[in-house]
Amino acid sequence: MTAYLVKGVSVVGAAPTDLLIRDGVVAEVGAGLTAAGATVLDATGLVALPGLVDLHTHLREPGREDAETVESGSRAAALGGYTAVCAMANTSPVADTAGVVEQVWRLGREAGLVDVQPIGAVTVGLAGERLAELGAMADSAARVRIFSDDGHCVADPKLMRRALEYVKAFDGIIAQHAEEPRLTEGAQMHEGEVSTRLGLTGWPAVAEEAIIARDVLLAEHVGSRLHVCHVSTAGSVEVLRQAKARGVRVTAEVTPHHLLLTDERAATYDPVYKVNPPLRTAADIAALRAALVDGVIDIVATDHAPHAVEDKECEWAYARPGMLGLETALSIALDVLGPEWDLIAERMSRTPARIAGLEGHGLDPAPGVPANLTLVDPAARRVIEPAELASRSRNTPYARMTLPGRIVATFLRGEPTVLDGKAVK
Numbered sequence: 001m002t003a004y005l006v007k008g009v010s011v012v013g014a015a016p017t018d019l020l021i022r023d024g025v026v027a028e029v030g031a032g033l034t035a036a037g038a039t040v041l042d043a044t045g046l047v048a049l050p051g052l053v054d055l056h057t058h059l060r061e062p063g064r065e066d067a068e069t070v071e072s073g074s075r076a077a078a079l080g081g082y083t084a085v086c087a088m089a090n091t092s093p094v095a096d097t098a099g100v101v102e103q104v105w106r107l108g109r110e111a112g113l114v115d116v117q118p119i120g121a122v123t124v125g126l127a128g129e130r131l132a133e134l135g136a137m138a139d140s141a142a143r144v145r146i147f148s149d150d151g152h153c154v155a156d157p158k159l160m161r162r163a164l165e166y167v168k169a170f171d172g173i174i175a176q177h178a179e180e181p182r183l184t185e186g187a188q189m190h191e192g193e194v195s196t197r198l199g200l201t202g203w204p205a206v207a208e209e210a211i212i213a214r215d216v217l218l219a220e221h222v223g224s225r226l227h228v229c230h231v232s233t234a235g236s237v238e239v240l241r242q243a244k245a246r247g248v249r250v251t252a253e254v255t256p257h258h259l260l261l262t263d264e265r266a267a268t269y270d271p272v273y274k275v276n277p278p279l280r281t282a283a284d285i286a287a288l289r290a291a292l293v294d295g296v297i298d299i300v301a302t303d304h305a306p307h308a309v310e311d312k313e314c315e316w317a318y319a320r321p322g323m324l325g326l327e328t329a330l331s332i333a334l335d336v337l338g339p340e341w342d343l344i345a346e347r348m349s350r351t352p353a354r355i356a357g358l359e360g361h362g363l364d365p366a367p368g369v370p371a372n373l374t375l376v377d378p379a380a381r382r383v384i385e386p387a388e389l390a391s392r393s394r395n396t397p398y399a400r401m402t403l404p405g406r407i408v409a410t411f412l413r414g415e416p417t418v419l420d421g422k423a424v425k
């Protein structure tokens, strides 16, 4: 195993120092380190962060390997500075059995680029009718702790209650896609001024807020852990704020795109901007950003949702919702938050690792800690070219935009997965 001596790096924004990475761990931290035989990386001007952790990634395997595979998505993740991703269950077949979650877990190990932690479905086939084999998935080699029907809401309150109760046995979490389906029938975009102008059926904010309000009460009633996926409205933030103040065990995520892009994008009719939940208003964005800073929203999660060309380059109404996220998330966070390294480390690495219970991840580089880390060049700016992305899909909403920050290197247990901004394998 090669040792790496990273010279002159700022660890989470602190004064420059050196890091010696050896035998899978951060062996030493300090100025003026030397190490015979180590590969020296000049990291002047770079910032070291604990490897990023994504709680919400769609890897599409099994079933839609034309859009993404565990390997291609893992490579995209590594290039984005991630060392661990949680893979959503809406594959085909659905990840609702021990067999499927073990398959995804094994594929992640074989790719070896990030740790892939499968998420299990809450209900059989995501159909919302009966609980999947939660216990068998928890006991499997994949050791599933997060369960989600993402893409669909667990709309039946009794089923949601049972799921929350069931996972308490192993300190599991239900990650809810909060969307009251009766309120979003036929919805194409956020319900508001723009949808009225365009004549498109709207997805009202209350469809999200009503489910979050119900679910925090259910989680409180049974004393279980709830995680809210892709929070998108100012009203949701207020519901979460009140629930947290009461001590409800709820955590929440926001996506990069919901921190940056508004529903005005729909006026282009370019389906790259179609996503679920939909892009909202500038006022929602302001509330989401404030909540990310004050901690009512715990983490940034990408909702990386690759889609094949034929599912995106078609009429708006027929396009699948979803956008790529892994390779641009850190740049969007930098753009939105500025160089607030401690906050970025907290929201994109430490807290998601803690929520998901991923051992060895989300830890700042320090002697003895597993060397899961990423090196960022904050001064670099890059133009996003969809054809250059490692993802098998091209549906990035940031095409040809110039974004701040570049991932220079990523290490997984001491082995580089990215060097010089390029994937190592």
Ligand SMILES: NC(=O)N[C@@H](CC(=O)O)C(=O)O
Binding pocket: 058, 090, 150, 151, 152, 177, 274, 275, 276, 277, 303, 305, 306, 320, 321, 322, 323
């Ligand atoms: N976020 C998205 O717009 N799409 C997700 C699932 C979903 O609809 O949430 C996907 O799997 O494509």
